[in-house]
Amino acid sequence: MNGRLFVIGIGPGDARYLTPEAEAALGAADTLYGYTPYLDRVPVRSGQARQPSDNREEGARAAAALRHAAEGASIALVSGGDPGVFAMAAAVCEAIEAGPDAWRAIALDIIPGVTAMLAVAARIGAPLGHDFCALSLSDNLKPWPLIEQRLDAAAGAGFVLALYNPVSRARPWQLGAAFARLRRHLPDRTPVVFGRAVGRVDEHVVVTTLAAADAAAADMATLVIVGSPETRVVPRPGRAPLVYTPRSALGLTQEACGELGGHHLPNGERKQAECAETSCVPSSRKLS
Numbered sequence: 001m002n003g004r005l006f007v008i009g010i011g012p013g014d015a016r017y018l019t020p021e022a023e024a025a026l027g028a029a030d031t032l033y034g035y036t037p038y039l040d041r042v043p044v045r046s047g048q049a050r051q052p053s054d055n056r057e058e059g060a061r062a063a064a065a066l067r068h069a070a071e072g073a074s075i076a077l078v079s080g081g082d083p084g085v086f087a088m089a090a091a092v093c094e095a096i097e098a099g100p101d102a103w104r105a106i107a108l109d110i111i112p113g114v115t116a117m118l119a120v121a122a123r124i125g126a127p128l129g130h131d132f133c134a135l136s137l138s139d140n141l142k143p144w145p146l147i148e149q150r151l152d153a154a155a156g157a158g159f160v161l162a163l164y165n166p167v168s169r170a171r172p173w174q175l176g177a178a179f180a181r182l183r184r185h186l187p188d189r190t191p192v193v194f195g196r197a198v199g200r201v202d203e204h205v206v207v208t209t210l211a212a213a214d215a216a217a218a219d220m221a222t223l224v225i226v227g228s229p230e231t232r233v234v235p236r237p238g239r240a241p242l243v244y245t246p247r248s249a250l251g252l253t254q255e256a257c258g259e260l261g262g263h264h265l266p267n268g269e270r271k272q273a274e275c276a277e278t279s280c281v282p283s284s285r286k287l288s
């Protein structure tokens with residue numbers, strides 16, 4: 001008998017962020033699996049069992065949920081935010097690929113959720129309004145030099161960065177090292193947003209600059225957004241400033257900017273100045 005596995009994103013915070021689809025899938029499960037704090041956010045239903053587990057046991061949790069579903073049960077595996085963003089959906093796919101054939105016959109539903117970077121971005125304006133990329137700063141599943149290489153490439157290419165897993169008790173220095181790395185590429189005034197526990201009662205959002213950004217302001221529940229050289233801060237009287245990245249960006253012609261090498265620009269300020277000198281083509285900056 002083939003069971004069913006729902007991998008469900010419950011969003012970043014309280015029930016406001018739960019989609020109707022996620023809510024229905026949670027109601028349809030016999031047993032819920034997940035990291036304890038995420039399960040704690042799901043209302044208890046009579047007759048529904050719970051299998052909480054520790055944060056670093058994603059592979060074992062995915063395998064346990066698949067084994068249970070293969071017995072014919074309807075299982076929900078709960079993820080914070082979106083299950084496909086640094087979370088359980090990939091762990092389940094890895095387990096299915098490596099596991100017994102019977103796991104491929106299980107009906108699998110991956111239910112999206114509001115990921116942390118979207119919730120943080122929405123609090124302060126539209127920092128992800130133009131091209132951006134998301135990186136996890138955790139070096140549990142990849143080596144730190146690869147993270148540095150990706151920070152260089154993304155910042156050098158003008159992407160806004162959403163940094164997940166910026167610090168943890170076991171990883172205290174990574175965010176500071178990432179800021180130091182990014183300062184090689186980006187202007188001091190580049191906006192940086194620390195969004196902590198967004199959507200929860202202890203939510204706290206701070207906007208600062210790359211020059212002033214202090215890694216000590218982040219913890220495990222914080223998502224950090226580092227702007228691009230295009231990202232702007234709009235002060236407003238009596239209101240929090242708006243942080244946004246315009247929908248259009250300066251374009252660089254191949255000939256004029258080829259020598260900048262695209263990736264390893266010394267800093268974003270220089271990029272704009274040199275482009276002006278070397279007649280790079282600015283695209284329209286009109287905003288409606």
Ligand code: SAH
Pocket residue numbers: 012013079080081082083084085086087114115116117120163164165166195196197198199200219220221222223224
């Ligand atoms: N699947 C999750 C991300 C898991 S990685 C998602 O889509 O959001 C865990 C990291 O997500 C945390 O270290 C933090 O960087 C970020 N995060 C999760 N919930 C958050 C919240 N409510 N506010 C800010 N950041 C959050």
